[in-house]
Amino acid sequence: MARRLNIIGLVIGTALLLLASPVRADTLEKLVMPGPVTAAHQKVENECAKCHAPFNKGDQKSLCIACHDKVGADIKAGRGFHGRDSAARSRECRTCHSDHKGRAFDIVGLNKEAFDHGSTNFKLSGAHATAVCAACHAPGRKFRDAPNRCVDCHENRDVHKGNLGRDCISCHTPEAWRKAAFDHAKTKFPLTGAHAKVQCSACHPSARYKETPLACISCHGLSDVHQGVFGGKCDQCHSAASWKTAKFDHAKTDFPLRGRHGALACALCHTPAMKSAKLASGCVDCHKADDVHKGTNGTVCRDCHGEVSWKTVSFNHDKDTKFPLRGGHKKAVCTDCHKQDPKKVRLQATCASCHGDADPHKGQLGTACAACHGETAWTDQVRFDHDMSGFPLLGLHVGAPCEACHMTAAYKDAGVGCTDCHLAEDAHKGALGPSCANCHNPNGWAFWRFDHGAETDFALQGGHENLACDACHRPGTEPQKLADACISCHAGDDIHNGRFGARCERCHGVDNFKKVRIKR
Incomplete structure (x- = not known):
């Protein structure tokens, strides 16, 4: 026990001496390091914190993923070996990958013979199951970065030269590359009828599949008896089951066959001399010689004639024209208005066009x-x-x-004008002008009115109110040109003989001439 304490004390003392000395800080790390790291980690060998969290073994996995971020992304997305394998997702990285065992130590520890490729994104099947690892996993390249597309390995053997794209598995399988299966029904040109029996090379020469034209005429142009007159959409009449058995629904065209037209032979309208597939659909294009109207009624013959019989005519003048027949017009025959060989097809709908005379x-x-x-x-x-x-x-x-x-x-x-009819009745002989309505009204010639104040510039006041009209408007004078100065009527009454001028109203008033007021 005492010996153990001595060893611990010695280590601690040595550490304190090293920390206090100018010796490099990594000396202590080398002192406590259990062994050299693998060659892949050599660059961070002196940075223990890159892989080890102080006093926390459980946090080591997050440090691994911080550097190996692609592996971390696989785990998070559930893809690749580390993302698909439950042990790789849940355990610490050091469970499989231990370090400090020397530069040459294989830290990956992959057992190529026992490795289950089904745990990756690329399960081996067919010929892939017998291929050696190095055929896909090149030296110096990480296993997870190996390509997984067909063209990554087989591009040099693509006989289609890329014309069919890179989705090789749509036709080929890993079991046998040469045994290709292709579902033509999934293309834009499903094989039906006689097409299903044709060899691929009949339409796809030299393994050139992608740009093969789909139009019938591209393969059957030489056998087109119509010589291109009807265009390139052969399937409107012909089918892939039998080229010679043709069918055509005329009702789907712009000219459905009805009445007599339904019994006609095709060649009667579609002659060999025609240069276009689209015939003109106007009645006169075929029946011009039968038109007894000589074109005067236009070209829309079906307004009156039907397709069952040309001679059976139906025409409703009220509905089919803008001139419904009423009254005396109902009794008229067509030629009363529609003359033979009229100069215009459309008659004028005015009364004067027929009744002008x-x-x-x-x-x-x-x-x-x-x-x-x-x-x-x-x-x-x-x-x-x-x-x-x-x-x-x-x-x-x-x-x-x-x-x-x-x-x-x-x-x-x-x-x-009043005088246009009443000139002989004008008692004024034209002296008051032609505007009789200024005084007279239509209810009676004798009922007349005249407001001198409203109609003239000389309102009648005082002694002027009771004067007769001819007191001022004497015969022979023009009423509109009378002067309004006092002297023009009262010159004979001027006892001053003009010495005080013509402005009588300065002293005299209109109520009484004799009442004089003198303004001082």
């Missing part, structure tokens, strides 16, 4: 005849709202017959 107004009231006339009869129930014109009818005008103002059927030329 019968217009007594000579076009002065426009072409909207329906505003007054009806379709039942031209002369019955003629309606016209004079209020919608430029001359609404008021007072006595309402009961006046049309011809009292409209001397002829050319109604538009009738004047709207």
Whole structure:
């Protein structure tokens, strides 16, 4: 016991001496090191803290993973040997990898004969199970970094030269490289009918598979009896089961076959001379010679004719045109409006286009005849709202017959001024101008009104209010040009003989001329 204490004291004393001396700090680490580390760890041999946590053996694994981060990532992701093996995930690293046993010590400790490759991401099967390790694991390269793609090892033996990509296992297996299995149904071109019996090389020469064209015409171009007229989509009519047995659903085209068309032979429309697969689908393209209208009714024959029989015509003027037939138009025959060989296909829908010659107004009231006339009869129930014109009818005008103002059927030329009709009744002989409505109203010529204050610049006040009009507006004078100066009417009453000027209102008022006020 005493000897043991002495040894411990000696070690502690030596350590204290070393710490107090200028000797390098790693001397103590070398002193307590159990042995040299493996060659892979030689660079950190003097840094014990890189691998050992002070006074804590349990934390050593985290230090290992800190350096071997790829292994740590495998454990975390559950991949690779360390991630897939339960012991490698749960135990401390030192359980399998111990150190301080010399530079040449194999710290990995891999038993190649007993190693289960199934614990890795690449399970060995077929020919891979008999391959030597060095065939895939090159010297100086970590086992976990060995490639696992087919092309990494077999690229030089790829007869397809990369044209089929790098997913070799879609056709080849590790059991036998030459026995390739390929499911053509998983491609863009499943093999059906006669294609299933064709040799691969018939379509894929020189192992060039990936860029093989898929269009029928790329293989069958020379056997196309249509010489390309119908395009390259042969499968619209032909099938892979039998090239000669053709079927075609005309209903899927822009021209479904109905009526008489369904019984016609293909060659009747699709002639050998045609240069395009797409025929024109207009009726006149085939029936132009049968058109008795000579093109005047356009090219849409089916508006009237059907496909069952050309002569059976159906046409609803009310639904098929913008001019429904009503009243007298129902009794008219087609040629009354649609003359033989008309210059225009579309007739004008205005009354004047047919009834222009019968217009007594000579076009002065426009072409909207329906505003007054009806379709039942031209002369019955003629309606016209004079209020919608430029001359609404008021007072006595309402009961006046049309011809009292409209001397002829050319109604538009009738004047709207009072003097256009009442000139002979003008008692003023034109002295007050043509605007009779300023005083008179349509209810009666004798009912007149005139507000001198509102209509003129000379309001009547005082003695002027009761004067007769002709007291100022004498015959022969123009009423609009009367002067408003006192002297223009009262010159004969001026006892001053003009000595005080023409401004009488400075002294005299309009109530009484004799009442004088003198402004000082």
